[in-house]
Amino acid sequence: MQAKVRTAKFVELVSEFSIGLALIAEIILFSQFSQYFFTADNLLNVTLQASITAIIAAGMTFVILTAGIDLSVGSLVAFAGILATSVIKINLPVYLGLSLGILTGLLFGVFSGYIAGLFVTRFKITPFIVTLALMTIWRGVSFVFTEGRPIWDLPEVFSYLGGGRVAGVPVPTIIMIIVFVVSHIVLTKTRFGRYVYAVAGNPEAARLAGINTNKIIISVYIISGVLSAVSGILLASRINSGQPNAGLMYELDVIAAVVVGGTSLFGGRGTIIGTFLGAMLIAVLRNGLNLLNVGSYVQQVIVGVVILLAVLLDQLRKK
Amino acid sequence: MNYLLRMRDIVKRYPGVLALDKVSIDLQPGEVHCLVGENGAGKSTLMKVLSGAVKKDSGEILINDKKVEYHSPSGSQALGISTIYQDFRLVPELSAAANIFLGREMKNDFFLNKKEMNIKAAETISQLGREIDVTLPVNSLSTAERQIIEIARAIIGNVKILAMDEPTAPLTSKECENLFGVIKKLKNNGVGIIYISHRLEEIFEIGDRVTVLRDGRNVRTAALKEVDKNDLIKLMVGRELADEYPRNKAAKGEEILRVENLNSEKITEVSFSLNKGEVLGIAGLVGAGRSELVRLIFGADKITSGKIFIGGKDLMIKSPAEAIKAGIALLTEDRNLLGLFMNLNVRENISVSSLGNMLTGIFVNKQKELIAAQNQFDKLRIKAPSIETAVETLSGGNRQKVVLARWLEMNSNILIFDEPTAGIDVGVKYEIYNLINNLAEQGKGVIVISSDLSELMGISDRITVMCEGRITGILQASEASQEKILDLATKFSSKVKYAG
Numbered sequence: 001m002q003a004k005v006r007t008a009k010f011v012e013l014v015s016e017f018s019i020g021l022a023l024i025a026e027i028i029l030f031s032q033f034s035q036y037f038f039t040a041d042n043l044l045n046v047t048l049q050a051s052i053t054a055i056i057a058a059g060m061t062f063v064i065l066t067a068g069i070d071l072s073v074g075s076l077v078a079f080a081g082i083l084a085t086s087v088i089k090i091n092l093p094v095y096l097g098l099s100l101g102i103l104t105g106l107l108f109g110v111f112s113g114y115i116a117g118l119f120v121t122r123f124k125i126t127p128f129i130v131t132l133a134l135m136t137i138w139r140g141v142s143f144v145f146t147e148g149r150p151i152w153d154l155p156e157v158f159s160y161l162g163g164g165r166v167a168g169v170p171v172p173t174i175i176m177i178i179v180f181v182v183s184h185i186v187l188t189k190t191r192f193g194r195y196v197y198a199v200a201g202n203p204e205a206a207r208l209a210g211i212n213t214n215k216i217i218i219s220v221y222i223i224s225g226v227l228s229a230v231s232g233i234l235l236a237s238r239i240n241s242g243q244p245n246a247g248l249m250y251e252l253d254v255i256a257a258v259v260v261g262g263t264s265l266f267g268g269r270g271t272i273i274g275t276f277l278g279a280m281l282i283a284v285l286r287n288g289l290n291l292l293n294v295g296s297y298v299q300q301v302i303v304g305v306v307i308l309l310a311v312l313l314d315q316l317r318k319k
Numbered sequence: 320m321n322y323l324l325r326m327r328d329i330v331k332r333y334p335g336v337l338a339l340d341k342v343s344i345d346l347q348p349g350e351v352h353c354l355v356g357e358n359g360a361g362k363s364t365l366m367k368v369l370s371g372a373v374k375k376d377s378g379e380i381l382i383n384d385k386k387v388e389y390h391s392p393s394g395s396q397a398l399g400i401s402t403i404y405q406d407f408r409l410v411p412e413l414s415a416a417a418n419i420f421l422g423r424e425m426k427n428d429f430f431l432n433k434k435e436m437n438i439k440a441a442e443t444i445s446q447l448g449r450e451i452d453v454t455l456p457v458n459s460l461s462t463a464e465r466q467i468i469e470i471a472r473a474i475i476g477n478v479k480i481l482a483m484d485e486p487t488a489p490l491t492s493k494e495c496e497n498l499f500g501v502i503k504k505l506k507n508n509g510v511g512i513i514y515i516s517h518r519l520e521e522i523f524e525i526g527d528r529v530t531v532l533r534d535g536r537n538v539r540t541a542a543l544k545e546v547d548k549n550d551l552i553k554l555m556v557g558r559e560l561a562d563e564y565p566r567n568k569a570a571k572g573e574e575i576l577r578v579e580n581l582n583s584e585k586i587t588e589v590s591f592s593l594n595k596g597e598v599l600g601i602a603g604l605v606g607a608g609r610s611e612l613v614r615l616i617f618g619a620d621k622i623t624s625g626k627i628f629i630g631g632k633d634l635m636i637k638s639p640a641e642a643i644k645a646g647i648a649l650l651t652e653d654r655n656l657l658g659l660f661m662n663l664n665v666r667e668n669i670s671v672s673s674l675g676n677m678l679t680g681i682f683v684n685k686q687k688e689l690i691a692a693q694n695q696f697d698k699l700r701i702k703a704p705s706i707e708t709a710v711e712t713l714s715g716g717n718r719q720k721v722v723l724a725r726w727l728e729m730n731s732n733i734l735i736f737d738e739p740t741a742g743i744d745v746g747v748k749y750e751i752y753n754l755i756n757n758l759a760e761q762g763k764g765v766i767v768i769s770s771d772l773s774e775l776m777g778i779s780d781r782i783t784v785m786c787e788g789r790i791t792g793i794l795q796a797s798e799a800s801q802e803k804i805l806d807l808a809t810k811f812s813s814k815v816k817y818a819g
Contacts, residue, residue, distance in 0.1 A: 189682045189683060190681050190682055190683060191674045191675070191678060191681075191683055194667065194671065194674060194683065195671075195674075197660070197662060197663060197667070198660050198663065198667075198671050200662065201660035201661055201662035201663055202656075202657075202659065202660050202661070204656070204657055205651075205656075205657050205658055205659060205660060206660070206671075207619070207638075207639055208617070208619060208639050208649065208651060208657055208658070209639070209671050209672045209725070210639050210640040210642075210643035210644075210672050211640065211671070212638070212640055268660075268661075268662035269662055
């Protein structure tokens with residue numbers, strides 16, 4: 001009995017392993033071509049570069065697990081950053097302003113996620129359309145609100161969030177690690193996590209098993225909204241301004257990370273660890289290509305090909 | 320001897336299970352060769368190998384004494400092999416006619432000839448003794464009607480070998496007779512039929528030969544004239560069964576559930592009650608509203624008016640979650656569609672409803688979960704490598720046991736079983752009857768819906784008969800007979816209308 005349990009676990013491990021192996025292969029490859037690549041400095045830099053989209057990807061994993069999609073994340077990044085910076089700019093005592101600003105940004109994430117979840121559950125509109133509309137709305141609102149001009153001239157301390165380091169590790173990297181650890185625990189160790197997989201696998205059976213499926217679905221959109229807002233605030237802090245065109249097209253990078261990480265777009269299958277590895281795979285690739293002075297146009301082609309290969313690998317493994 | 324089909328020494332191995340261990344079967348033109356065995360004996364796997372849906376590990380298939388190789392369902396179809404699966408393979412959004420002609424559409428040059436297809440489809444269906452509006456999408460049809468569509472789809476092409484896996488499970492007896500008529504016609508045309516069923520009476524009615532499988536091996540092949548029902552059961556389970564239907568001997572206690580003047584879109588003025596220790600059967604034709612009634616009690620559908628009393632208390636149940644809290648469990652009719660999570664393993668499928676009892680703080684206590692799931696797994700003797708096996712790889716009866724295990728773990732006071740033995744072999748059926756009696760013995764109230772009248776009469780204390788969304792009578796087991804039940808079940812038969 002014990003041995004059999006172990007073999008089942010082993011298969012799961014192997015599936016995450018295949019992305020992990022690809023990541024290791026990638027790291028070894030780039031180390032051969034660039035001396036700078038495999039240095040603590042550069043690797044930390046990779047995690048910093050990956051952090052903004054990776055944090056959103058953690059939230060997106062929840063949504064995609066329920067066979068949904070959240071296209072609004074990029075626009076959420078922009079408007080959450082704008083809201084946070086606007087509040088911070090009001091003449092309040094610095095730390096109060098900072099806290100209120102961050103809180104406002106996060107609450108906006110909750111609000112947007114709730115609206116998305118509500119339309120998906122109560123009004124039965126497909127997630128693609130709901131979040132496509134929200135993507136357009138929040139992007140538009142960002143430009144209207146700022147009249148197209150960035151918000152800057154922010155207090156020095158704000159830039160610590162995105163630019164600071166603790167014991168040499170960038171703050172966004174730390175936040176990313178916390179987000180992934182918590183997400184992983186929520187998804188694998190809590191009742192909510194199990195319900196996410198159940199609702200994803202068979203919504204009607206989930207309802208008949210006594211699960212409040214609407215609550216679960218609304219929750220995953222709220223998680224995605226909040227984590228997008230976290231990224232939005234981090235990004236605003238890094239560039240030390242609230243930009244209406246921040247986070248443009250992020251949704252595609254984020255979805256790529258989740259899918260490369262082995263999560264099925266049909267829902268029900270996927271892991272947070274997979275998403276983390278997927279995000280890292282893409283970030284390492286971008287970083288390595290930069291170090292090798294590969295032009296950005298060619299980079300796009302290579303990244304696209306790697307996404308296809310990674311998903312193909314995953315598909316072949318399943319057979 | 321002229322063989323239409325020979326499958327020789329077929330081996331199929333799944334992770335942890337040897338599903339088929341050198342199984343052989345042959346088929347002559349115009350013959351109905353029945354395949355029987357317990358769940359997990361390998362019948363469905365053998366059919367999937369025949370249809371090309373599953374790849375065999377070794378063995379060979381000969382058609383008209385010529386060895387053939389194919390690797391997909393379309394490959395087998397090209398050889399004249401048609402398969403009706405246990406779980407439907409219809410496209411829900413497409414019309415009935417479109418489903419029947421899926422993959423071999425009739426065309427006028429470039430465009431689809433819908434008119435011709437609709438006519439042909441309707442003709443085939445009326446051969447099966449039903450009238451169905453073939454332009455309706457399949458998802459608006461009932462389970463029985465979908466089965467008819469599935470059969471029509473299998474026989475409309477140039478079929479030489481027809482494999483049917485539990486074709487009668489969702490059908491009423493009238494519809495079964497029509498199907499048997501069609502099978503006889505096909506036989507006369509020289510079609511060879513492999514017929515899988517758990518209903519042994521059927522096998523004796525239409526079969527010529529029978530092959531018994533047990534644990535993935537051939538046990539015996541015989542002409543049906545040479546064997547009787549008891550022989551088959553013995554061969555299938557490898558031991559003798561006592562009574563076919565063990566009776567509930569539990570003492571009846573106080574009232575546990577009462578329904579008063581319940582109304583909904585499909586239910587009219589339904590009132591009845593259930594006592595502790597009682598097994599209440601619900602009989603009726605397909606579409607009589609049996610499943611709809613229990614779904615109302617379970618909070619799965621909307622009640623327009625009426626009252627539900629549980630343990631004497633008037634409760635407004637608005638969702639399955641509330642029903643479960645009130646101590647009600649519903650084993651749904653379609654376990655694959657409404658019961659199981661194919662992306663989860665056996666343990667997770669068992670524990671999903673009772674996770675609330677397995678929490679330590681905000682975390683699921685893995686140890687408690689493992690123990691509970693393993694306990695139910697052992698008690699119900701689920702045949703799977705372990706509780707960590709994906710339910711997807713389980714056979715029909717074992718899947719049913721997994722859903723049963725989920726509800727047993729909930730320890731509900733009122734258990735509603737909707738067609739609990741559909742598509743399940745005799746051995747497991749018997750286990751389920753004993754389980755129902757056991758629950759009654761513990762002072763629980765049990766409601767059983769079944770289309771198998773002899774089963775219903777065998778295990779129920781009382782039988783409620785429904786027709787057209789109403790209760791047309793409640794019979795004591797002692798006074799019930801097939802005739803009386805059918806009489807009540809067709810009380811409004813002058814008004815019976817089929818969809819479309």
